[in-house]
Amino acid sequence: MKNRKIYSLVVVFTLCFISVNAQSNLLNAKTVDSIGIKTEAQIKSDNDEPLEYGYIDDRDILWAKTTWEYIDLNQRVNFPLLFPLRETPTRKPLFNVIQEAIEQDSVNIYRDSYFMNKLTTAEIQDNFRMKRITDIGQQRMNEGVPEEELQLGMGEIVESELKPEDVKGYRIKGYWYFDKRQGELRYRLIGIAPMALSASLKAELQVASLSGTQMSDEQRKALSEPVEMFWVFYPELRSALHKAKVFNAQNTSQPITFDHLLNSRRFDAVIYKEDNVYGDREIDQYKVENSLMQLLESNRIKETIRNFESDMWNY
Structure with missing residues (x-):
């Protein structure tokens, strides 16, 4: 105490x-x-500098569970992670902070939440900015017009850029553990991944619209669904997040940092996966096409974690 x-x-x-x-x-x-x-x-x-994590010996961890959660930016409580959509002298969106850290090579980026397959900045640039040639542009090139002379406003070429408003949410990976030395349940954030409509998907939709390609509702929905862009190991990102401030509606002279907001879990999230014997399968893989049952299963996992600490003190 x-x-x-x-x-x-x-x-x-x-x-x-x-x-x-x-x-x-x-x-x-x-x-x-x-x-x-x-x-x-x-x-x-x-x-x-961000407040350093205390050293935790593996022998001090009595119980642990890894969870994956989704932070929906449509929820009002999560607005500090989305706004402002345009940078101001003192504030910027969370996605811009992450993007700048990636482009400055201050953090590593990975393909999945297990951080096994590392990506390069060049491999992910198409998700940030994309240029596509339309059918009209291709026809012009066949006529001998160089690609550099294709005109953006004439429907010959389209350019798209990923913007903060294209980010629909964030997936986070966290580790709940019971510290037997301190006698309390704790949480450590391990990784974060933006869920967004990437620039390449936006460009594909624009090309289809300009060329008059008829797309089925299923195809259009699939292209409009946000995708998991990349994963960042959270401890590597803390320094950049600590320098960026979050708006404090109660007192504008006392903003907090993104690092403090995320570490203190000042957001609402839904568990979509936990570590399990089936290869960490997601909830919607065994609670199929039933949103209510998926939400109830997510809440059940939350209650299991919450109840563990209180059960430790029941005799």
Whole structure:
């Protein structure tokens, strides 16, 4: 209990210290250019790093369960992970933070949530930005027109770019464990993956529309469904998330960071998979075409995790 109080005080003091620098030099600025620029004294006194995780020995873990969850950005409680759709001087969408970290090569990206197959930045660029030649453009090229001279506004070529509003949600992988030293149930976020309509899918829809291709409702729905773009190992992303601030509706002078928001689970999510003997199959694979039963199964898994800690103290 004493350790928990000390940890809580550290978190409070850290957040208060960060909040002071939410908009550095705003009240003392003489010009617009000086807003947000810290003084040398502020830079020296800042210790603006994410709060380090404590060391957990494997022998201290009495019980554990790995879960995969989906964060739906249509839910109001999850709006801080979506907005603003356009960057401001002090805030940016979560997807932009992740994308910048990838393009700056500060994090590794993976094909799946087991982090076994690593992707390069070049391999995923088509998901961010895509250029496609239409049937009209192909006909023009057959007539001898170089690809560089094809015109965007004439339906000869289409360009698409993944935007924050195209992100419909996030999949996260987490690890619930009971720490027998501290005597409490804890959660550690392991990975995160954006679910979005990629730039390549957007371009394909535009090409089909311009060429007049008749698509069935099933095909159009399949192309319009968000896909799992990539996975990022969360500890590698913490530094970038800590530098980005989240809007605090209660007090705009005290924003929190994306790292704190995600680690403190200030969002609503639905479990879609847990580790199991069947190769970690998803809920919709054994609760087929029944959304209500899938939701009830997700809640059952949540209750199993919640009840474990309380059962530890029942005699």
